[in-house]
Amino acid sequence: MAVTSEEHTASDSMPVIGKLVVVGLGLIGGSLAMGLRQRHACREAIGVVRRPDAGRKAIELGVVDRVVDDLSAVAPELGEGDVIFIAVPTLAVESVLAAIRDQVSPAVTITDGASVKGSVRSAAESVYGQSPAQLVLGHPIAGSERSGVTASNPDLYENHRVILTPLPETGAVHLERVRALWQAVGAEVLDMSVEEHDQVLGATSHLPHAIAYSLVDTLAEDIGNPNIFRYAAGGFRDFTRIASSDPVMWHDIMKANRGAVLDSLDLFIDNLTRLRAAIDREDSEYLLGVFTRAKAARDHFTNILAKRAFIPAMTTGKIDYLLQPGGAVTGTIRVPGDKSISHRSIMLGSLADGVTEVEGFLEGEDALATLQAFRDMGVVIEGPSEGRVKIHGVGLHGLKAPKKPLYIGNSGTTIRLMSGILAGQAFDSEISGDESLAKRPMDRVANPLREMGAVVDTAEGGRPPLKIKGGQALNGIDYELPMASAQVKSCVLLAGLYAQGTTRVTEPAPTRDHTERMLTGFGYEVKKDGAVAELTGGGHLTATKIEVPADISSATFFMVAASIAPGSDLTLTHVGINPTRVGVINILKAMGADLTLSNERTVGGEPVADIRVRYAPLKGIHIPEDQVPLAIDEFPALFIAAACAEGETVLTGAEELRVKESDRIQAMADGLTTFGIAAKPTPDGIVIQGGTMGGGEVETHHDHRIAMSFAIAALRATQPIRVKDATNVATSFPTFVELAKQTGISLEVIDH
Numbered sequence: 011m012a013v014t015s016e017e018h019t020a021s022d023s024m025p026v027i028g029k030l031v032v033v034g035l036g037l038i039g040g041s042l043a044m045g046l047r048q049r050h051a052c053r054e055a056i057g058v059v060r061r062p063d064a065g066r067k068a069i070e071l072g073v074v075d076r077v078v079d080d081l082s083a084v085a086p087e088l089g090e091g092d093v094i095f096i097a098v099p100t101l102a103v104e105s106v107l108a109a110i111r112d113q114v115s116p117a118v119t120i121t122d123g124a125s126v127k128g129s130v131r132s133a134a135e136s137v138y139g140q141s142p143a144q145l146v147l148g149h150p151i152a153g154s155e156r157s158g159v160t161a162s163n164p165d166l167y168e169n170h171r172v173i174l175t176p177l178p179e180t181g182a183v184h185l186e187r188v189r190a191l192w193q194a195v196g197a198e199v200l201d202m203s204v205e206e207h208d209q210v211l212g213a214t215s216h217l218p219h220a221i222a223y224s225l226v227d228t229l230a231e232d233i234g235n236p237n238i239f240r241y242a243a244g245g246f247r248d249f250t251r252i253a254s255s256d257p258v259m260w261h262d263i264m265k266a267n268r269g270a271v272l273d274s275l276d277l278f279i280d281n282l283t284r285l286r287a288a289i290d291r292e293d294s295e296y297l298l299g300v301f302t303r304a305k306a307a308r309d310h311f312t313n314i315l316a317k318r319a320f321i322p323a324m325t326t327g328k329i330d331y332l333l334q335p336g337g338a339v340t341g342t343i344r345v346p347g348d349k350s351i352s353h354r355s356i357m358l359g360s361l362a363d364g365v366t367e368v369e370g371f372l373e374g375e376d377a378l379a380t381l382q383a384f385r386d387m388g389v390v391i392e393g394p395s396e397g398r399v400k401i402h403g404v405g406l407h408g409l410k411a412p413k414k415p416l417y418i419g420n421s422g423t424t425i426r427l428m429s430g431i432l433a434g435q436a437f438d439s440e441i442s443g444d445e446s447l448a449k450r451p452m453d454r455v456a457n458p459l460r461e462m463g464a465v466v467d468t469a470e471g472g473r474p475p476l477k478i479k480g481g482q483a484l485n486g487i488d489y490e491l492p493m494a495s496a497q498v499k500s501c502v503l504l505a506g507l508y509a510q511g512t513t514r515v516t517e518p519a520p521t522r523d524h525t526e527r528m529l530t531g532f533g534y535e536v537k538k539d540g541a542v543a544e545l546t547g548g549g550h551l552t553a554t555k556i557e558v559p560a561d562i563s564s565a566t567f568f569m570v571a572a573s574i575a576p577g578s579d580l581t582l583t584h585v586g587i588n589p590t591r592v593g594v595i596n597i598l599k600a601m602g603a604d605l606t607l608s609n610e611r612t613v614g615g616e617p618v619a620d621i622r623v624r625y626a627p628l629k630g631i632h633i634p635e636d637q638v639p640l641a642i643d644e645f646p647a648l649f650i651a652a653a654c655a656e657g658e659t660v661l662t663g664a665e666e667l668r669v670k671e672s673d674r675i676q677a678m679a680d681g682l683t684t685f686g687i688a689a690k691p692t693p694d695g696i697v698i699q700g701g702t703m704g705g706g707e708v709e710t711h712h713d714h715r716i717a718m719s720f721a722i723a724a725l726r727a728t729q730p731i732r733v734k735d736a737t738n739v740a741t742s743f744p745t746f747v748e749l750a751k752q753t754g755i756s757l758e759v760i761d762h
């Protein structure tokens with residue numbers, strides 16, 4: 011049989027391969043053939059189909075150009091550049107390979123789509139002696155419960171992943187040809203070892219299929235009610251869709267990946283048995299633990315696949331901001347919760363006895379990273395949902411060893427504060443983060459912790475990851491902070507909770523005191539005397555309620571925006587005005603800004619107020635050094651205020667800015683220079699001459715505050731501004747874009 015399609019498409023683009031021969035024209039094989047044909051990416055697509063009706067259908071639907079009923083009918087015409095795609099059930103691959111060996115030239119590329127790779131490698135070895143160079147093992151992750159040639163879909167692989175598992179024997183030309191073929195139909199191609207593939211797919215694909223088939227079979231066969239499916243609703247439908255998949259294919263997969271599937275099934279059965287016992291004893295804590303952890307994991311499973319552990323990404327790709335020049339900001343807004351306080355609420359709530367309820371929690375990536383790290387150490391945390399979080403504290407000694415290294419993304423506060431807590435645990439731990447965090451100094455916490463008796467390893471140059479050995483007896487110390495850092499102060503105090511005796515820290519200048527305040531709120535005595543804070547180990551924390559004020563560091567972007575843009579009148583509500591955080595208000599006022607505070611009150615031990623900001627002409631100042639630690643995160647935005655002020659602004663004593671998420675002095679100087687502003691970096695600060703800002707493209711170096719600062723600059727720019735890579739704004743201010751637009755900033759998000 012040789013039937014030819016009527017529908018021949020003239021090729022105007024270069025095909026990436028010659029002929030494609032698909033053995034097995036089901037969903038997987040048919041979709042590849044159809045996708046390549048429609049994109050003119052192969053010169054001809056030929057199906058090897060035994061059943062004539064299926065062959066006719068394939069041609070009618072435009073899946074292939076022609077069909078043959080046996081490989082032998084096409085083998086002699088194949089050569090270099092042509093590809094055979096084996097898309098038959100897993101256990102049938104061996105007989106196809108045997109036919110290929112006898113008939114097909116070694117120049118032809120062979121690949122497959124089977125869901126198990128170890129069994130295909132064994133098949134190749136038993137047929138060829140050793141896997142031939144022309145064979146590239148692959149697996150498109152795009153299956154569905156639909157099967158057969160009629161399910162072929164030319165766009166099936168768009169944005170799907172294809173895993174290739176090259177062997178040492180695999181020829182580079184063949185591998186790259188197969189990669190190009192999948193990329194031509196829109197797939198993202200990843201390489202993995204055979205073993206890793208089978209283990210990962212055993213858990214994420216083969217196990218769920220086994221469970222779905224078993225569940226439906228249980229309902230159909232074992233629960234003796236004939237009407238059972240009539241009352242089955244969404245839960246049943248969503249969970250069991252995959253039990254409609256092709257039984258022969260799944261039979262083969264279970265046998266071919268027997269070992270890995272059994273490992274996963276054993277883990278699952280064990281977990282299910284524990285869940286059963288918890289339901290039996292009505293153990294709410296256990297049930298909520300499983301369900302909240304599972305919900306978080308399910309909500310973010312794309313990130314888990316991308317190996318970002320459980321850290322949720324607010325955006326999937328990189329984004330830029332495009333801003334139009336001019337405008338003013340008006341209205342009344344509340345910015346999200348304070349990042350520093352949100353981190354600490356999770357940490358102390360987890361270590362407390364009892365349930366802590368938090369309101370106003372910042373649902374940004376940094377604070378969520380802290381939350382996930384404590385979940386990874388066995389703490390049951392409900393939420394966050396609209397800023398509400400409920401933490402089922404485990405007590406100071408109730409954390410459990412995490413199953414894998416803790417990954418905390420971009421958050422310096424998390425790694426530094428947690429290292430103090432981890433130093434006091436009975437278990438070993440490792441904590442790491444993203445590219446920007448990997449450059450930040452950690453010796454500042456490792457050194458005092460070592461003095462207390464902790465065993466802490468850093469990577470080269472005192473950078474993350476940190477490896478902390480458990481089971482060490484800590485002693486209290488009297489520590490003089492070498493730099494004004496609330497993170498270091500907090501780290502030492504938190505380790506002090508686990509230390510024998512008294513831990514005392516003396517700071518060279520006042521820094522944010524949220525740790526001290528919150529410890530007091532949890533009933534732990536902290537003595538404060540000027541620059542000294544001290545506590546004694548061995549006490550306990552009692553759960554409490556926490557209301558997180560709006561973050562003054564996030565409010566800063568809007569305070570500066572309103573101050574620089576004529577016609578602005580903006581009110582920011584419920585902003586935290588802890589005296590150790592108000593440097594920005596003091597500095598802006600000294601520059602001539604029109605800021606009024608009203609409705610001042612205290613919530614949960616932290617002072618808050620509404621802040622009204624109206625446009626006023628600013629003047630350059632020499633920023634008093636005592637304000638530096640009180641405004642440490644606000645300088646990028648303040649530099650924009652300086653650029654719009656009349657005269658010169660000088661900052662000194664701020665070398666810490668060079669070791670934040672980026673070197674904030676250099677990053678801002680570069681951007682301001684692009685805008686046409688004279689900005690001269692110094693080792694510990696900057697000198698900025700106010701002037702007229704043009705516009706242009708600026709880099710953020712993965713730093714959220716740099717991105718938001720350049721965005722507000724547009725209000726006084728004369729040309730559009732493109733802020734390149736504003737993705738990390740989600741770490742501290744996930745609603746920035748929404749609020750910027752709402753108040754009148756012309757901001758467009760460009761996703762790429």
Ligand SMILES: O=C(O)C1=C[C@@H](OP(=O)(O)O)[C@@H](O)[C@H](O)C1
Pocket residue numbers: 349350351423494495496497498500522642643666
């Ligand atoms: O303790 C905290 O929550 C923070 C302290 C500051 O860091 P340093 O302690 O390094 O100054 C600050 O920059 C950071 O955003 C948050």
Ligand SMILES: C=C(OP(=O)(O)O)C(=O)O
Pocket residue numbers: 376420421422423424643670671715742
């Ligand atoms: C420095 C900052 O945060 P962290 O140190 O937690 O990364 C910041 O938010 O500006």
